[in-house]
Amino acid sequence: MNKETAKDILDTIKNEYVSNPKPELDFNNNFELLCAVMLSAQTTDKRVNEVTKELFKKYPTPQILSNADITDVINIIKSIGLANNKAKNIINLSNKLVNDYNSIVPNTIEELTKLPGVGRKTANVVLGLGFNIPSMPVDTHIYRMSVRFKFIKEDDSVITAEEKLKKYIPKNRWIEAHHLLLLFGRYHCKSQNPLCKECKLKKFCIKK
Ligand code: SF4
Known part of the structure; x- marks a missing residue:
């Protein structure tokens, strides 16, 4: 891998497959974004959008969600799976935002990952989509x-993957690259x- 190949890969994806590299989750502010990303674990963005319409209408702020009855939240989000854990996490997260952050979603990876249930990937998504801070979830x-485009080896860790992608892709394309690859x-x-049959990226791929 080198920077020129990385550019060719991204440009080909953009020209041939993903002309509009935008997020598919619906959100109106960083609190909604953070909750939506947490709810999206092991389900599709489409299904998350179906439940967040009602969830955010009923619980629009950290203050209000922090006081929610967990059974009601579980009921609203039950169709997306892992509802018990997800409901607990977004309520605990809301509590922490109210108590420690004046109900404002923080804008550093260190602070974001202190929030209940927020891992590095979620934090990076919020930085990129919510704050327009270059990040590579x-x-x-x-x-x-x-792996398929040989940015990383199959046994590399997620952190190594993040570091290598950041090395080969210029910082001003990190957010776009995330959408394109995703x-x-x-x-x-x-x-x-x-x-694979008609794939225009075969020459870059381990499966060629
Ligand atoms: S050739 Fe197949 S595996 Fe490789 S990038 Fe294209 S679709 Fe993916």
Whole structure:
């Protein structure tokens, strides 16, 4: 891998597959973004959007969500799976925001990862999408793409993947690169049955 190849990969994805590299989760502010990303674990953004409409209407602020009845929150989000844990996390997170952050979502990875249930990937997504701070979240799609395009080795850790992607991709493209790799992985280079036959990125890929 080198910077020129990384650029070719991103440009090809953009020109051929993902002309509009934007997030698919719906949110109106950083609190909603943070909750939506936490709810998106092991489900699709589409399903999250279906439940957050009602959730954010009923519980629009950290203050209000921190006082929610957990059974009601579980009931609203039950269709997305892991509802008990997810409800507990977003209520605890709201409590922490109210008590320690004046109900404002912090804008550093150190502070974000102190919030209940917030890992490095979620924090990086919030930094990039919420604050427009260059970041490189590595989720399952980005990791798979990084292996297939030889940014990383198959046994590299997620942190190593983040570091290597940041090394090869210029900082001003990190947020865009996240969307490009994620959406290409989600819809074309899927985990099972990737659409290899007509793929225009074959020459960069370990599966060529
Ligand atoms: S050739 Fe297949 S595995 Fe490789 S990037 Fe294209 S779709 Fe993905």
